[in-house]
Amino acid sequence: MSNKAARNLFIYGSLFFFVIFLALTFDTMGKLDKRAPEITEAVNAGKMAWHKYDCIGCHTIFGNGSYFAPDMTKTAENKPKEYLKKFLMDPRAVNSKAAMPKLGISSEEADNLIAFLEWTSKVDTNDWPPKPVLASAAGVGGKELTGGEKLYRSLGCSACHSISGIGGTSGPELTNVGSKRDRTWLIAHFKNPASLVPNSAMPSYEKLKEQELNDLTDYMLTLKQEVKK
Amino acid sequence: MTIKHESQKIAQNFYTFAVLLFLVQVLVGIIAAIQFIKPDFFILNFNTIRTLHINALVVWLLVGMMGATYYVVSEESETDLWSLPLAKFQFWATVIAVTGVVAGYIVMGLYPQANSLILGTRALNEGREYIEAPRWADILIVVSVLLFLFNNFMTMVKTKKWTGIQGVLLGGLTVLALMYLPGMFYTKSMVKDQFWWWWVVHLWVEGAWEIIAGALLAFMLMKVTGVRREVVEKWMYIEVGLVMFTGILGTGHHYYWIGTPAYWLWVGGIFSSLEPVPLLVMVWDAFRTTRETRVVTNKAGLYYTVAHAIFNFVGAGLWGVIHTLPQVNKWTHGTQITTAHGHLAFYGAYVLLVLAMIYVTLPAIRGVKEFNASRAFQSFWWMTISMVFIVLTITGAGMVQVYLERLMGLDYVAVKATYNLWFWILRAIFGVGFLIGVGIFVIDYFKLGKEPATAKA
Numbered sequence: 042m043s044n045k046a047a048r049n050l051f052i053y054g055s056l057f058f059f060v061i062f063l064a065l066t067f068d069t070m071g072k073l074d075k076r077a078p079e080i081t082e083a084v085n086a087g088k089m090a091w092h093k094y095d096c097i098g099c100h101t102i103f104g105n106g107s108y109f110a111p112d113m114t115k116t117a118e119n120k121p122k123e124y125l126k127k128f129l130m131d132p133r134a135v136n137s138k139a140a141m142p143k144l145g146i147s148s149e150e151a152d153n154l155i156a157f158l159e160w161t162s163k164v165d166t167n168d169w170p171p172k173p174v175l176a177s178a179a180g181v182g183g184k185e186l187t188g189g190e191k192l193y194r195s196l197g198c199s200a201c202h203s204i205s206g207i208g209g210t211s212g213p214e215l216t217n218v219g220s221k222r223d224r225t226w227l228i229a230h231f232k233n234p235a236s237l238v239p240n241s242a243m244p245s246y247e248k249l250k251e252q253e254l255n256d257l258t259d260y261m262l263t264l265k266q267e268v269k270k
Numbered sequence: 271m272t273i274k275h276e277s278q279k280i281a282q283n284f285y286t287f288a289v290l291l292f293l294v295q296v297l298v299g300i301i302a303a304i305q306f307i308k309p310d311f312f313i314l315n316f317n318t319i320r321t322l323h324i325n326a327l328v329v330w331l332l333v334g335m336m337g338a339t340y341y342v343v344s345e346e347s348e349t350d351l352w353s354l355p356l357a358k359f360q361f362w363a364t365v366i367a368v369t370g371v372v373a374g375y376i377v378m379g380l381y382p383q384a385n386s387l388i389l390g391t392r393a394l395n396e397g398r399e400y401i402e403a404p405r406w407a408d409i410l411i412v413v414s415v416l417l418f419l420f421n422n423f424m425t426m427v428k429t430k431k432w433t434g435i436q437g438v439l440l441g442g443l444t445v446l447a448l449m450y451l452p453g454m455f456y457t458k459s460m461v462k463d464q465f466w467w468w469w470v471v472h473l474w475v476e477g478a479w480e481i482i483a484g485a486l487l488a489f490m491l492m493k494v495t496g497v498r499r500e501v502v503e504k505w506m507y508i509e510v511g512l513v514m515f516t517g518i519l520g521t522g523h524h525y526y527w528i529g530t531p532a533y534w535l536w537v538g539g540i541f542s543s544l545e546p547v548p549l550l551v552m553v554w555d556a557f558r559t560t561r562e563t564r565v566v567t568n569k570a571g572l573y574y575t576v577a578h579a580i581f582n583f584v585g586a587g588l589w590g591v592i593h594t595l596p597q598v599n600k601w602t603h604g605t606q607i608t609t610a611h612g613h614l615a616f617y618g619a620y621v622l623l624v625l626a627m628i629y630v631t632l633p634a635i636r637g638v639k640e641f642n643a644s645r646a647f648q649s650f651w652w653m654t655i656s657m658v659f660i661v662l663t664i665t666g667a668g669m670v671q672v673y674l675e676r677l678m679g680l681d682y683v684a685v686k687a688t689y690n691l692w693f694w695i696l697r698a699i700f701g702v703g704f705l706i707g708v709g710i711f712v713i714d715y716f717k718l719g720k721e722p723a724t725a726k727a
Contacts, residue, residue: 044507047511055515062519065533069534073459077459077529096397097397098321098402099315101604105528107399108604145383164461166528171601
């Protein structure tokens with residue numbers, strides 16, 4: 042390859058890829074507003090306050106920032122508003138061990154920041170951050186176990202089946218079973234697995250009470266997480 | 271070896287400013303490292319310290335590249351700069367503007383309420399990572415870069431040599447100036463804010479800066495080993511071409527989780543996985559060129575040049591590609607894994623690049639043929655070994671964080687304060703090791719050529 046050919050390849054190749062990038066950018070810009078809630082005055086005022094106090098100098102948001110303090114994307118979804126407001130205005134009054142200093146955030150600014158964080162928590166982020174595998178499997182996160190979840194444990198289902206990677210691998214994975222099967226199928230299957238799945242090695246659970254079968258089926262129907270391999 | 275054109279000496283002003291900012295960057299870096307263990311350790315909070323740490327880095331690299339460019343363009347065009355007074359003015363304007371911005375950050379850090387709204391923009395700190403500089407400073411930066419580009423372009427027009435090296439160098443710097451603009455407007459949507467922000471950050475670091483690095487690498491290889499221009503320039507075009515072919519659409523790896531459509535998972539995943547390829551070609555280029563040459567007088571210059579190529583590939587390439595696939599990045603995004611990558615990438619790709627340029631061009635500026643390179647090697651090993659360990663400790667911290675926080679669901683603060691504590695302590699210790707290396711380098715920078723070259727390295 043001559044130097045001139047290499048130079049032209051560099052220049053025109055770069056332009057080619059930049060044009061594709063511009064086209065994708067144009068397409069993305071048309072789609073962003075549909076993937077996020079409406080931006081109210083309070084949300085925008087909250088974003089202005091976010092910049093004013095250089096929050097990103099310690100925190101991350103959408104995973105981008107300084108990695109020194111927790112990610113804020115889903116904070117409003119996970120923590121009560123009352124707590125957030127008090128914490129923002131005087132962190133160490135709420136938690137004496139907090140690393141965050143008192144920045145002088147006013148009551149109005151705190152409300153706006155919470156509106157802003159409620160907005161970010163509702164943005165479609167392609168399922169980021171992911172739900173922690175073990176915490177989800179253990180059912181923690183402030184929720185009491187449902188009847189179905191309790192049965193799933195007491196019957197030892199996880200010896201053979203797995204949900205979000207936790208459990209055995211001798212039976213099929215159940216992480217997304219809720220979107221694959223319906224109630225009728227599941228109940229019939231619990232009663233007589235082999236009638237629906239030829240050669241199934243799963244024992245029959247006909248001995249369970251009607252209510253228990255329903256609870257277990259309810260739980261199965263909540264398992265709708267897409268399995269990405 | 272001496273310079274052929276008097277105005278090449280202007281490079282030294284830029285180098286000196288860069289070297290001093292490098293020292294400041296590493297000092298505040300150590301403060302930041304200690305704040306991971308003890309957040310209240312210093313009068314300024316972490317956010318201000320980190321802003322200073324990274325802004326000092328970006329500015330000193332940029333200033334170093336500017337100095338190098340004045341030197342290279344004058345050399346390649348075989349003439350003095352179009353206007354030396356303009357270059358001097360641009361230098362001092364930059365120093366004053368940077369000082370003003372830093373003072374603003376410190377005031378804002380001490381009195382957050384002072385960061386008031388003036389004409390719709392923040393007076394002291396824009397509160398946007400890396401591009402915290404307020405709008406008034408943005409405008410000064412653009413003016414400074416335009417003056418700089420204009421002066422170099424007019425120098426090239428004087429003799430019309432149009433060599434590939436200076437063409438690519440100026441091309442990269444023009445892209446750099448243009449890509450600063452998408453960071454200069456406000457959007458109400460945080461998603462759009464981050465979308466355009468990545469245009470600046472990614473297209474600088476993995477676009478414009480790599481083009482500049484490719485051009486400077488070609489220049490240094492030619493100067494140090496005496497290899498033919500046609501050969502280095504051809505490989506330079508191939509390298510920077512591949513950088514752009516992979517890097518432009520590789521921006522997509524920042525558009526996985528910020529509220530952008532899912533097709534970016536494909537675009538970013540595929541193209542960013544290819545980003546290490548041009549960096550590997552640069553390593554091969556550096557080794558091949560070096561092997562063909564028997565006699566090298568400037569050993570320190572060669573050493574730093576080859577090390578730059580290697581650590582550019584390891585830091586920017588390997589440490590980047592390990593977490594660039596969406597399947598992996600879903601778990602690692604926003605953790606210390608990114609910090610580890612950032613440290614090694616910037617050290618390899620740009621810190622060593624500017625230091626290499628200093629070692630390749632400074633002897634000529636100071637008018638010495640040979641110099642005692644022992645301090646150059648000493649500082650290299652202090653810095654490199656320390657940085658490798660800094661990166662390993664942060665990588666370890668990141669792996670623990672991903673496992674405990676993302677997979678097990680432990681609280682962020684619990685992981686940082688307890689499970690990662692030893693990593694922070696070790697990181698701070700290696701930070702001091704790095705500072706020692708920088709100290710040796712700074713002494714060497716000021717003494718180079720001013721004492722007799724006795725000991726042979």
